Amino acid sequence: MDPDLVLEGLDPEQLEAARSVRGPVCILAGAGTGKTRAITHRIAYAVASGVVPEQQVLAVTFTTRAAGEMRGRLRSLGAPRVQARTFHAAALRQLSYFWPQAVGGPKPTLISSKIQIVAEAAHSCALQLDRTGLRDLAGEIEWAKVSQIRPADYETGVVKAGRTAPMPARDVARVFDAYEELRRERNLLDFEAMLELTAAMLTESPQIAEQVRAQYRYFVVDEFQDVNPLQKLLLDAWLGERDDLCVVGDPNQTIYSFAGATPAYLTGFSAAYPHATVVRLVRDYRSSPQVVRVANTSLTQARGPAAQHRLELVAQRPDGPDPTYTEYDDEPAEATSVARKIAALIDAGTPAREIAVLFRTNSQSAAYEQALSDADVPYTLRGATQFFDRPEIRRAVHTLRGAGRGDDGESLVTAVRHLLSQPQIGLTETPPEGRQARERWESLAALAQLAEDVAAERPGATMADFVAELDARVATEHAPELEGVTLASLHSAKGLEWDAVFLVGLTEGMLPIIYAEGPDQVEEERRLFYVGVTRAREYLALSWALARSPGGRRSRKPSHFLDGLRPASPSLAGQRSERRRQAKPAQCRICGTTLTDAPERKLGRCLDCPADYDEELLERLKAWRREISAEQKVPAYVVFTDATLQAIAEHVPTGVSQLSRISGVGAVKLERYGEAVLALCAGREPAPVGGGGGADDDSSEEDHR
Template structure:
C-alpha cells in the first residue's frame, strides 16, 4: 500500500519494502542506525539490499531524504542507485561517487574561504609531469611518463607524505630511468608547477575537501548538518584518501553502513585497502550482516567460486539458489588449445554455436586479463561472423545513429507530442530505418539495427507512466554516467572492466601461468590479488562458464603451463573436447 506523505509524494508501505527481501537482506535493511557492515558475496543482491534499506529508512521516517548520502565508485553505479531509489519511492537521495561529492563541496566552500573560485581541474597529469621532467633535465619516454603519473596517483590516493612514500617505494618498480629519490624529486616539481598554475588533480579533490572540513569548524558543521546517514558501496575498494574523507564527513556520528566483499578486492595496485572492510566489525557497537544466498549463478559455478576462495581471509561461503536448467550440461568446463590463435578460433566457434542454439549475443561475454589478448579474439570473431563489442569501442551514446535517434526524440519533446512513450520512440526509430525484425547476418546494417533496438528496449522497460520528456532526460543521465544499454553483440572485456556485470554465458581465455596470475605478480599479496580477479570473472557467469588456455603463444615450441588456480576449482570442473578447430586438443584438468 502507498500513502501520500507530508510533501504530497507517494510513500511506500515500509513493510512492503521489507517483504521483497530474503531473511539476510532484511536483517541488513532493518539495521538503520549506528555502524553497520554488510558483507555481501557475489550475486547476493547487494544493490537490492542497499536501495531497499535506504528506501525503508525514508518510508519509516528514520531518514530525512536530504540527509542521506550513498557513495559508490563509478558514475554508472551512482546513476543506477538513484534510479532504483526513485522506483522504490525515495527520489532525491544524493547518490554520488566520492569524487563528485567532494568536488561539489570544494566548489561550494572554496570561494567562501579563499575569496576566489576553486582552482581548475587538471584533465591529465601527463603534460605537467613531462614539463616537470624537462625542468629537471630528466629524459623520460612516453611509457615512463605514464608510469610516473601513476606513481603520483598512488602516493596521493594512499595519503602518503614524501618520506613515507620513499620508504614504501623501495619495494615498488620505478618508471624506467628513475630511482626512488628521482621519483620523489619529480613529484615535488610536479606539485610546484601545478600550484603555480592554480590547478588541482583528481586526487587533490579528496585531499583538499578533507583538509577544509578538518581545519574549518564552520565547514565541518555545515557538512555534518547536511548529511547524517551514509552508505558506502564497494567498501573493499576504499583508499586511505577516501577513508579519511569519509571520517571527516562523519565526525562524531556513527550512522554509516558499509557494503563490500573482501574476495572482490582487485584494485590494491591503485591504493584500495580491504582492511577497512575486514576490520569494520571491530568498531564499538558495530553490527555485521552476511549476505551469502547467491541468486545469480547456478550451483556448479558457485561451488567453483567457493573452492577458489576457501580459507582466504574474509571469504564468504555462497549458497546457490538457482539450479541448472539442464543438469546434463556442465556449468563449468576447461579446455586447452595448441596456441593463442587456435584458442581464439575455438572460442569464436564455440560462441557461434551458442548463438546458433538460441543464446542472444548480448548474453555472452569473453573475458581477458589484459587488453592485448583482445586483438586475436576480435579477428577470430570477425572470421566467424560473430558481432562483438569491446571496452575500446565508441561508447553507445556517441554512436552517430544513436545521436540521431536522441535528436529526433528531443525534437518530439519540443513539439509537445502527447503519445504513449513506446509509440513515440518507435516512430523516431522507424524514421531511421528500424524495422520490427532484425536483418539477417552480421554487418553494418545489423549493427545499426541493434543500436536502435536497444533504445526501443529501454522504452519498453521504462516504468508505467514514464513520459517522453522524462525518458529523454534519463537518456541524458545515462550518457553522462556511461550507463549504456545492452547491445546485441558479444562483450569482449578485461576482468577488471567486467566487475559489477553479469552474463548467462561467460568464456574466460588465457587462464595460464604468466597471464593469470600475470607474470609480474611475484609477491604472495600480488598472486592473491590475481586469485581474486579470477574469482570476479568466475562469478560473472549465471549459467555456463568456459575456461581455456593455450599451450604456447604461437605455433612453435615453448610450452605454457595451466594456471595454478585451475587445480583448485575442484570436482565442479568438467573438461570436454574443443569445438571446431583442427589442432586444439583437450586435456583433463578435473579434480575429484
C-alpha cells in the same frame, strides 16, 4: 510508504541487514547475493520508519552508473530525495558550494586526465616517455596521492609499500613534484586533490563541517573493500564523532590494490567499531550451483586477511551445465574454438549480449576480435571509448536534442529512426562491411533500440521524453546494451554478469600475471580469478593454450588457480584428440586448396575461385532477410550473414539435412527459418516466420547445455 511493505521479498539475511537501521553496520556480501537490494531496502526502511529524513542520507559508491542504479531503486521504494553519489561527485558538490567561504578567489578547473600535465612535467625533467610510459607514470602519481604520499616522501614510501615503480623512484618523485607545481600554477584540480581539499576544508573549518554534518548524518558506503586512504580520510571528515555508518563489501573482491584500494577498512571494521552489527549475505542468486562450486573452491587455498573473511556462497538457482576446462596447443586455436562455441550458443538462442570473453590483459583481446569477426559474430570491446563519447553518438545525441524541441506528430520510434538514418549520422537498414564501420552502425542501432524500449515502456512518449532519457543516461554513463559479445579485461568486468562467460588465457605468467611476485600480489590475482568466475550465471568455460603461436614450443603451464578445479589430465588429452579429430581442415570444392578463413570455410571454396550460384535466388534471400530483420527488430546479420546466404545460393539445398550442413545454419535457425529458406530455394513463396525475436529469444535450459 508502509515500512513493512519495504521489507517484502527479502531473504532472512537481507531482512536482518534492512532492519539494522542504526549504525555502525557491516554487511559482508558475497558475489551475486543482492547487496544493492539489501542496502537500498535498508535506507528506504529507515526513511519509512522515521529513523532519518531522506534528505539527510548520503549513499556513496564508486561509479556513476552504480549511483544511478541506486537512485532508481530508492525512487521505486519511496525515497527519491536520498543522495546517492560517487565520492568524487559528493566532494565536488561540497567543495564548489563552500569554495568562496573556505578558499576564495577563482575556482580551479577540474581535469579528468593527468596525461598532458604529466607529459609536460616529464619533459621539464628531461625525460622522454611514450604514451604507455606516461600512462604508467600518471597511475603511479595517482597511487601516491590517494596513499597520502608527498613527492619528497615517494622514494621511501614506494619501498615501504613493497611496490615496483614504473621507472627509477627518484625520477618518479621529480616528475611528481613538477606535476604538482604545474597544477597549482595553472589552478587545476585533479580528482585526488579535490578529495583532499574537501577533507581539509571540513577539518580546518568547524563552521563548514557543522553545516555539512547537519545536512548528512546517515551514511552508507558501497564496495567498501575498494576504499583507499584518501577516501577514508574524507569519509572520516564527513562522520566526525558519529558512527551512523553502514558499509557493504566483499574482501575477496578486492582487485584494485595497485590503485591504492585496501580491504583493511572492511576487514577491520569490527575492531574499529566493537559494537557494530555484522551481517553476512551468502545466498547467491546469480550463478548456478556448478558455477558457485567453482567459485567457492577457487578460494580454498587463499591466504591473508581477505581469506579470513571468506564467504561460502550458497547457490539459489537451479542446476546448470558443468563448467568446461579446455587445453589448446596455441592461442589462435584457443580463440578460434572459443569463437566457434560462442556462435553455437548464439545459434542455440543465447543473445550475443549475454556472452562475455574475459582475459587478464587488454593485449589478449586482438585474437578474439579477429576470431569473432571471422565467425561473423558481433562483439563490443569494454574499456574502449565510452559509449556517449563516441563521435557518431555525440552527433546523434546533438541531432536528437535539436529535434526534441519540436514535435511533428510522428511516433517516437519512427522519428528517431528517421533522424538516425540521415546521411550525416549514418544508420542504415543493414550493417555495413568492415569492423569499424560495423561498430559505428551497432552504436547507432543501440540508440534506435533504446527508443523502441522507451516507447514500449511508456506508450505515447515524445521525442522530448526520449531526449530526457538520453540526458539522464549521459549523466550516469548508463549506455544502452549493444547486441554483441562482450570482450573485457577481468578488472573492467567487475560489477557485471552474463549468462555465459569464457575465461581465457589461464596460464602461469598471465594469471597470476608474471610481475605478481610477492604473496599479497598473487592473492590479489586469485581474487581476480574469483571475480571472473562469479560473472557467469550459467555457462562457464575455462581455457588455456600451451604455446603462443602455431608450431611454437608448448612450454606454458595451466594456472595453478585451476588446481583442484579441472579434471585429471587424461581427460584433457582425450579432449585434445577429439579437437584434432573435429578440426579436420576444410578444402575448396573447386581447386582443393585447404581453406583457412571463416568466409571461405562457410562458402566451401576459395574466395577467388569462380562462384556458381543463382544470383536471382541470392537477391530473393536478401530481400526475405530484410523483411524478417525489420519484423523481428534485429540486425539483418543476426538472421543470416551475407556469407551464409551466398553459401545457400551456391548449394541450393533441397532438404533439411542439406541445409543443416551449411555453416551458419544452426539448430535454432534451422527450426526458425528452415522452411522459409527451402521454399525460396525451390522457387516458392515462403510462409510467415513465427517465434519472432531472432537472437534475442529466450532459450530453454537444455538449449544452453
